[in-house]
Amino acid sequence: MGVRSTRQAKAGALVALAAMLLAIAGLLLASRVQSAHGVSVSEVHFRGSSGAQMRALLFRPAGATEANKAPAILAVHGYLNSAEMQGNFATEYARRGYVVLAPDQRGHGASDPVAFADGFGGPDALAYLRSLPFVDRDNIGLEGHSMGGWTVLRAAEAHRDGYRSLILEGSSVGAPFAPEGTTAFPRNLLVVYGTRDEFGGFMWGPEAPLATGSVQKLRDLFGSRDPVEPGRLYGRVEDGSARMLLTPDVTHAWLHQSRTGISPAIEWFGRTLNGGRPLPASDQIWPWREAGDFLALLAIPALIAGALAAFGGRAFAIAAPADALTPHAAATRSPLALAAVAIVPALLFIPACMLTEVALGQNGLFRQTFTNQFAGWALLSTILAVIALRRQGSALPLAQVPRALPLALLALMPAYVLVLAADRLLHVNPSWWFITVRPVTLERTRDFLLYAPFFTVNCLASLSLIQAVSPLENGGPWGATMRAVAATSGGFVLFLLVQYGVLAVTGHLLLPGEGLRVISAIGFAAFLAFVGIFGTVSRRALGSVVPGAVVSGLFVTWVLVATQPIGA
Numbered sequence: 001m002g003v004r005s006t007r008q009a010k011a012g013a014l015v016a017l018a019a020m021l022l023a024i025a026g027l028l029l030a031s032r033v034q035s036a037h038g039v040s041v042s043e044v045h046f047r048g049s050s051g052a053q054m055r056a057l058l059f060r061p062a063g064a065t066e067a068n069k070a071p072a073i074l075a076v077h078g079y080l081n082s083a084e085m086q087g088n089f090a091t092e093y094a095r096r097g098y099v100v101l102a103p104d105q106r107g108h109g110a111s112d113p114v115a116f117a118d119g120f121g122g123p124d125a126l127a128y129l130r131s132l133p134f135v136d137r138d139n140i141g142l143e144g145h146s147m148g149g150w151t152v153l154r155a156a157e158a159h160r161d162g163y164r165s166l167i168l169e170g171s172s173v174g175a176p177f178a179p180e181g182t183t184a185f186p187r188n189l190l191v192v193y194g195t196r197d198e199f200g201g202f203m204w205g206p207e208a209p210l211a212t213g214s215v216q217k218l219r220d221l222f223g224s225r226d227p228v229e230p231g232r233l234y235g236r237v238e239d240g241s242a243r244m245l246l247t248p249d250v251t252h253a254w255l256h257q258s259r260t261g262i263s264p265a266i267e268w269f270g271r272t273l274n275g276g277r278p279l280p281a282s283d284q285i286w287p288w289r290e291a292g293d294f295l296a297l298l299a300i301p302a303l304i305a306g307a308l309a310a311f312g313g314r315a316f317a318i319a320a321p322a323d324a325l326t327p328h329a330a331a332t333r334s335p336l337a338l339a340a341v342a343i344v345p346a347l348l349f350i351p352a353c354m355l356t357e358v359a360l361g362q363n364g365l366f367r368q369t370f371t372n373q374f375a376g377w378a379l380l381s382t383i384l385a386v387i388a389l390r391r392q393g394s395a396l397p398l399a400q401v402p403r404a405l406p407l408a409l410l411a412l413m414p415a416y417v418l419v420l421a422a423d424r425l426l427h428v429n430p431s432w433w434f435i436t437v438r439p440v441t442l443e444r445t446r447d448f449l450l451y452a453p454f455f456t457v458n459c460l461a462s463l464s465l466i467q468a469v470s471p472l473e474n475g476g477p478w479g480a481t482m483r484a485v486a487a488t489s490g491g492f493v494l495f496l497l498v499q500y501g502v503l504a505v506t507g508h509l510l511l512p513g514e515g516l517r518v519i520s521a522i523g524f525a526a527f528l529a530f531v532g533i534f535g536t537v538s539r540r541a542l543g544s545v546v547p548g549a550v551v552s553g554l555f556v557t558w559v560l561v562a563t564q565p566i567g568a
Contacts, residue, residue, distance in 0.1 A: 008541045012309025016414065019302035023418055023430065026295030031426035033289040034087060038062025039094040041427045044101075045110075048124030052117070055110035056103035056125065057083045057427055059094035061277075064134040071139035071275040072099040074129050074155060074163075076122065078146030078170070080370060080520065082109035082563060084429055084436055085256055088286035089143065092266055095285070097277035098141075101129045105151055105565075110441045113367070113566040116177075119154030120147065126155035130162055139273045142186075143167040143265055145255060150178040156186045164188060164240070165272035167265050170252045172203035174217055183223035187240035190268040191218075192261060194250040198515035200508045209507060211247040218245070237272050244268070251503070253519050257433050259284065289428075296422070296430035300415055300437060301530040308411040308534065308551055309541040337469035338487050341388075341462070345381045346491030349524070352377035353517055362567045368447055369567040370520065371560050375451055378458035385461035392468040396460055400546040408550035416558070435523050438562040448561045455560075456553025462488060463535035463545040463552070472539040480540065484532035492525035527556055 035041050044058045064070035073093050077085035086102040093100045103125040107115030118124060122144075130137050140163045142152035149171020156163055157179045165188035172193075173181030181189070193203070193210045201207070204215050213219070213228035222228045222243045223235070235241030248260035255261030266281040356376025357369070366372045389395060420439040422428055430437045440448055466472065466487045472480045499518050502510040509518055531552040538548025 009310050009312075012306045012312075012537075012541065014306070016303050016306030016310055019299040019306055020414060020418065023296040023299035023303060026292040026299065027418075027422045027426055027428050027430070029292030029295070030289045030428040031292075031422075033285055033292065034059070034091045034094075034428065036091075036285060037095045039091075043424075043427060044128075046124070046128045048118055048121065049127075050118050052106060052112040052121075052124075054103055054106070054112065054121050054124060054128075055083070056101050056128075057087075057090065059090045059098075059100035059102070060134070061094050061097050061099065064097075064099055066133040069134055069136040070097055070099050071141070071269075071273045072101070072129055072132070072135040073141045073143060073269065073273075074122075074126050074152060075100055075102045076105065076120075076125070076142075076144040076148030076151040077102070077108070078144075078148045079115075080108075080516065080564060081434055082436070082438065084431065084438070085145070085434055086148075087289065087428075088256060089262055089265060091286045091289055092262055092284055093269070095277070096266065096270075096279050097275065098269070098273070099129075099132065099135050101125060105148070107565045107567060109438070109563075110443070113443075115369075115565040115567045119158060120151035122151035122153070122155035123158035125151075126159050126162055130159070136275055137162070139164060139275055141165045141167070141269045141273050143169065143269075144171060145169040145261075146171055146252065147177070153178045153186060160185075165190070165237075165242075165269065167192065167268055169255045169261055169265065170194065170197060170199075170203075172217075173221060181217075181221040183221070183235070183241060183243075188237055188242040188268075188272045189221070190244050190246070190264060192246045192248065192255065192264050194252060194255060194260075195247050195507065196250060196503055197252040198503065198509055198518060199252055200512050200515070202513070202515070210245075213245065242272065251500075252515065253434055253522075257290070262286065290432065293428060293430060294432040296428075297432050297435065297437065300419075300430050301533050303415050303418070304411055304530075304551060304555065305533055305537040307414050308407070308547060309537055311410045312407050312538070312542045312547055334469045338466070338483065341385075341465055341469065341487045342489075342491035343494065344384060344491070345377075345462070346495040346521075348380055348384075349377055349492070349495065349521060350511060350514055350517055352380045366450065367566045368451075368561065368564045370516075371447070371451055371564045373517075374520075374524075374560060375454040378454045382458045382461045385458075385465045388465055389461070389468060392465075394464065394468045396457075396464060397544070397546050398460075400544060401456075401460070401550060404544075404547040404550045407547050408554055411547075411551050412554060412558075432526075433522075434519075435526050436563055437559055440558060440562045444561050444566070447566070448557055451561060452554060452557040455556045456550055459531055459535075459552035459556065460546065460549035462531070463538075463549045466532075466535065467539060467545050472536050472545070477536070477540060481533060481536045484536045485529045486532070488532040488535070489525050489529040492521050492528060496521055496525060523559075527559055530555065
């Protein structure tokens, strides 16, 4: 091990240590915020009527006892998410004295497969919440975002006398997956639906933007012959007929991250439930929870990259060619080629996902519907990258993968242990918005092993192609990292700028009907940036992109498999 490798290993160890401490500080902050005012947060498991086990986060306010029962709220996340997505809402509810149960829907997180079963798990979750001895069963509210709205509607349908009010955040009543709404069902309803919702007319119908209030399904629900007026109270809270529509200028997914989604929910439950702590809706601390989780998320790639450099100097040096760090004379920086590396995969994303959905569908082997689509995109992108590599006179360095695999697992281990400990002990995760790093459950381990080859080979092809057209050892470390990140993530960033630019101007996406995949692309833009970082560190510290590619593939698989629903 040379002097240079020793220095890099020591520098990597210092980076990893600093990142670990930063992540721990962020996670402790997030945990402290969500347990403010004596709230205890715990993970609970319960079995539903069909025998399926469900997992949930339970927020219990101080003073909620069998002798002093507290009002309660069932708060449910949307499709492709998990219980943690309701953390901001739950934090504010709990500090106002509400017991909060935030379950993983069926097939999501750590709840048993399959997705959509048993009313998405809503009826069983409400039954469990009502069974808790410290819950006031006469003061229960239901709140759900997106598909979580359909979940709480199914719960309300199954337990018609088991709740007092209900909030739909970016969701709807009726077809395709929820019970029909009437002036009597559900009770005391608040609808919060953004004017820039990515799903356009999918939820409420194509007649007109919901903000106009003229959609027939909405008028029937409110019992109004005229267009429904946003902000106006219809009906009476006392008899359960209260109705209100709010149409903030916000996107579908941003309701999680916005006071325009959280403040109305606080106010509505304060109006329709009894026994809560009277804090003003403007008094909110959830942004600090998000800040802590975000800090931890930023630290994760630094922790993995530092560990890769620290462990790899000795473990992988034997496999690196002697001239590995010598700049290539034949391969010069090519901005146009680098731009093509970035843009082509992003252009392929929607078509490849659609094609895979049709070709593969949902089955007992490849169980994660959306991960199937992402794997199909990865496979197609890999094929094109290999063709481009051959035109460059290069090939995939597959022979180095077996040697890189143990190093990759070793480099990922500190981050995984940290994420697992934070999830189990603090009930928080490195995250921002809906971009979450969670541990892989035992149930999902088989999915990890199945999908890992697709994403690992894709990362290997992508980083090898970047190396071929713009060698990462050339220039300074920051410049090389920025080039790699631009190549891996930049195309998706441009894709999102176009989609959301059109949404801002017209009220609908450039590709209407592709809301789920467009939202998923936000996560891809973030995690593919990590791929660029790992590839650069690997090449400059170890002389090869292969260890970084294997780390990247395993990391992307980990993140996807841990969060995507199991649909078969």
